[in-house]
Amino acid sequence: MTDKQYKYAVVDLEATGANSSGKIIQIGIVIIENGAVTQIYETDVNPHQKLDEHIKELTGLDDRRLRKAPEFSQVAREVYDLIHDAIFVAHNVKFDANFLAEALFWEGFELLTPRVDTVELAQVFYPSLDKYSLGQLCRTLAIPLENAHTALADAQATAQLFLKIQEKIRGLPKALVEKILDFGDSLIYESRLAIEEVYQSLPNGRVKGLQDCQGIFLKKPASRGSEKKLSQDFLTNLYLLGLEERPEQLRFAHFMEEALDQQEPSFLQAQTGLGKTFGYLLPILARRKERVLVTVPTKVLQDQLLQKEGRILQEVFGLTFHSLKSPDNYLKLDRFYDSLAVQDDNRLTNRCKMQLLVWLTETETGDLNEIGQAHRFSAYFSEIRHDGKLSRKSLFYQEDFWRQGQVKAAVSRVVITNHAYLLTRLEDDQSLLDNRILVVDEAQKLFFALESFSQASLNLTKLLQQISQLLQTKQRLVQERLLQSIQFELAHAAERQRKRDSELQTEVVEKLRQDVSELDEHLLPELQAMFSPKYQYYWLTDEAGADYRLKKLHAGRSDLLRFTEFLPETAKVILVSSTLEISSKVNLAQLLGFETYHFYKLKNRKRPLQKLFLNTDFPNVTDLSSQDFAQQLAVALQELAALGRPIVALFTSRDLLLATSEQLSLPHLAQYKNGDASNIKRRFDRAEANILLGSGSFWEGADFAEQEQIVQVITRLPFDNPKDFFVQKINSYLKADGKNSFYDYQLPLAILRLKQAIGRTRRNERQKSAVILLDNRILTKRYGKQIQHHLSQLASFESLSQPEILQKAADFFDEEQSD
Incomplete structure (x- = not known):
């Protein structure tokens, strides 16, 4: 490799369109030499054609301004002279370089410069991001970007991004950068040149905070500080955490303190949005040195609890937390090490190896879900995932993420897991609960996790x-x-x-x-x-x-599994949920196999900052074909988008969700299409799109607390499919017990799911949400009055036409803005 310092020309173009008939309308160029910006250039270009409204809105340019601009032929020479001896850099270089090279060719200039793509470089050196648009990277990396989609502003932002990437490379060990370069030819065009330039100037030797393990560099474990004592007073602990007092949360915490003194299992029922997590964690952590195992329904909630409540408790009180998942969530270093010896036929797999080499210098867990675009590499990840087996002869025995996770779980004050993994683990190893209080959060989901476990x-x-x-x-x-x-x-x-x-x-x-x-x-x-x-x-x-x-x-299996079968006799168990009572004849404790228990119930109260609307204009959902249903939903969502608030739409069918996504012309995030639930939830919280289409865990396993104001659309009542194997099994079980499966179980369960879903958008006392239900069976069916009764206990409930809903929702949201 040469010691030459390269000259880079960072280029951004604006054009009338991305196809071959498009014309350049603006050029921005930033020259970088010796790691610094040395020159900038910008010009408008007269395309001799009218701009469409989209381009005008995007770029801020108009026809009058461009009529005064030079033609491309008049600026071609100065553009060529500026960049012909430089490496061409752009964000999505294929578009800018090809577009400009073709325009120059027709003016008699042949542009043969090497090309570097900052999209691919960012993907390699910032592997945990979900999205790599220039705007998103600028927000994440604190790069100024005013007047986005103007050529010079975008070129300047891309130049700063390029310099940040090179600066990050300088912070890596030379041996690691060399290993990354082993796969450099898999990057698009000559993007490896940007890495090579930094590599040649890197010193040999160690980098602080990293350890070399067989040529793979891992982050050294952080030393754990000493744990601080919590106050015996719940409110004092809240104040130390910087949190506001909530009367309902305080009552819940008092119930929790009583439950801790009981020998028998305890069930605590309380509505969502009162801060249950702190309500159960603080009393446990304050009273004694006992450790706690918290289980939640999904990995989304598991990560959410660790990153929010867990992080606060770690920072303020020095408490140790660990998130425990099944082995296949983690990278197996042995398998990854073996894969590095092979150049894959798929260049994206090789690029993924480069990303993982960088990620390993940053991760503390080895959880592959930290990779922002993990869903794109599912085939490769299946090869390098952990299988839960580890030989003592492994080159990475000490460093193995799965093994280290077990060690951390054994010594951490709080361990967080999910229902599915809890059952898998307890089936073979009940020692997980030794000297731990088990808190089952969202306990109603445990019943369904048991059924999944039995399949x-x-x-x-x-x-x-x-x-x-x-x-x-x-x-x-x-x-x-x-x-x-x-x-x-x-x-x-x-x-x-x-x-x-x-x-x-x-x-x-x-x-x-x-x-x-x-x-x-x-x-x-x-x-x-x-x-x-x-x-x-x-x-x-x-x-x-x-x-x-x-x-x-x-x-x-034909029989219903009981949670009690998984528990050691001495286990201390507290189960928490907003929906423990299913009906007057069926409750969750019985379904889980508990014969004796203590039950604590916090009364529900109406939320003034939430409104519930039933859309009386929407067609009967049972009369619509899937295609017609999707079209009607797309129209409804586009009309609701006029409210200018984030929208989360909940579906009971994956096929309908995807069909609606195809019909919807507005920017949106769709589960199964744009990533898994946790991925699109993070992107929605960052406002990458204003509409989210979700199913499954979004009904009961994802909180929308980041949005101060939000619209929630419930597309259909969440009844179970009567043909579903489990539904048939539970119906038989209840019938044999003399109960009416619909009125004693199916209907109450659907109502509870509705309540859970509605609770996802009322996560604090300041959040304002409008919930629109589209299923008219609430009005037309005999059981509809029962649903109306329960919903009206949550918040104001009205049946209105679509225009009336739009007006009332707009007034409702604007009231808060004027307060």
Whole structure:
């Protein structure tokens, strides 16, 4: 590598359009030499055509101004002279470089400069970001960007971004940068040159805070400070945390203190938005040195609790927190190390390796969910994820993230996990609860986690491919016949499922169970586990995303699992939720298997800063096809967008969510399309888009506390699918117990889900939210009065036309602005 200092020309263009017929209308150039800006250049360009309104709005340019500007032919020479001997740098260099090179070519100048893309460099050296638009990078990295989408302003911001990237490289060990450069040819164009220039000037030696592990550099563990004592008074602790007193939270904390003195399990019911997390953590942490294990429904909430309440408690009181997840959330260093020895055929995989090398200098956990665009590398991540196994002979035994996580969990004062992993762990290792108080937050979701735990699933498409591959290899005749029989039965079942017959017939199950039981142990082990006596029911489903469709085979148990079966007899358990009472005849404690318990209930109160509206103009949802439903939703969302507030729309169907996304012309974030739930939630909180389409965990597992004012759209009442395996099972269970499954369970559960969802947008005393329900069954069905009664207990509830809702919601939001 040469010691030459490069000259860089950072370029941004504005044009009439991005296609081949587009014309340049503005040029901004920033020259960088020896790490500093030495020259800037800007000019408007007359395109000799009218601008469309979008370009005018985006750039601030107009036809009158451009008519006075020079033609491109008049500035081509000075542009070429300025950049022809420099490395061409741009944010999305392919567009700017190709566009400018073509325009110069027609004026007789051939631009052959190397090209560097700041998008790819930012992806490598800032691996934890979710988005790499220039505007988002400037906000994240505190780079000034006024007059965005004007050429010089964007070029200057890109130049500062480029210098920041090079400065970050200077903070890395030379040996690490050399390893990154091993994959440098996988970057677009000649982007590696920007890394090489810094590499040549790096000193040999160590970098403070990093440790070299077999050529991979890891962040040294931070030393833990001493823990400070909490006051015995709840309010004093709140004041020390800088939090305001809330009467409901104080009453909840008093219930918690009483529950801690009980020998039997305790259930605490309280509505959302009162600060339950501090309400249960502070009394436990203040009273004694006992440690606590908190479990929440989803990894989204798990990360949220650690990053918000956990971080505050760590900073103020020096308390140690650890987030415990299943092994496959973590990078396995052995596998990653092996992958570095291979140049992948896919250049994006090689770029991902570069990103991970940088990320490992920053992460304290090794949790792959920290990678902002992890969903783009799912195939590669499946190769390097941890499997929960670790040999003492491993090169990375001491540094292994999964092993270190277990050590941290053993010594941390507070451990946070999720319901699914808690059940998996307790099944084999109840010592996790030794000397710990278990707090089950959002306890109603534990019931569904138990059902998920009692099921197994396989990708049927992939399984049939595996069987085909096995049949192409040499097998003993008996095994070959068994594989062929299994292949036939599964393929035939899949064909029937395409015609809506999803449950496997008893004779098919018995035939498969017999064939699978006679397979050699090493053949299809996951299928063998699925057809063990543990499971009694089998069915098929289709899953679809924005760019995939797959068929799954499911197995389930006929009995209901009880949470009490997972707990050691001495376990101290406190279960917290806003929805512990399902109906007068069914409650969560019974469903979880608790026979004796203490129950504490905080009364609900109406929230004046929340309004509930039923849209009487929306068509009957049960009469609409999926396509018509999506079109109607898109129209409704576009009209609501006129309110100028963030909108979160909740769906009960993935297919409907994606269909609505296709119909919606406004910028938005859609689950399954733009990333997983935690990813798009972070992006929504950062206001990358004003509309979020969510399903699943967004009903009960994500808080929208960042938005001071928010609109929530509930597209359909959240009833369970009556054909769902679990619904049929619980219906049978309740019927056998003499209960009406609809009125004693299904309807109350739907109402509770509604309450939970509505509670997601009233997270504090100042937040203002308007909730719009689109399902007219609330008015037309006999059970609708029951739903209306419960909703009216939460907030003001009105049935209005769409125009009336828009006006009332606008007035409602504006009232707060004038206060």
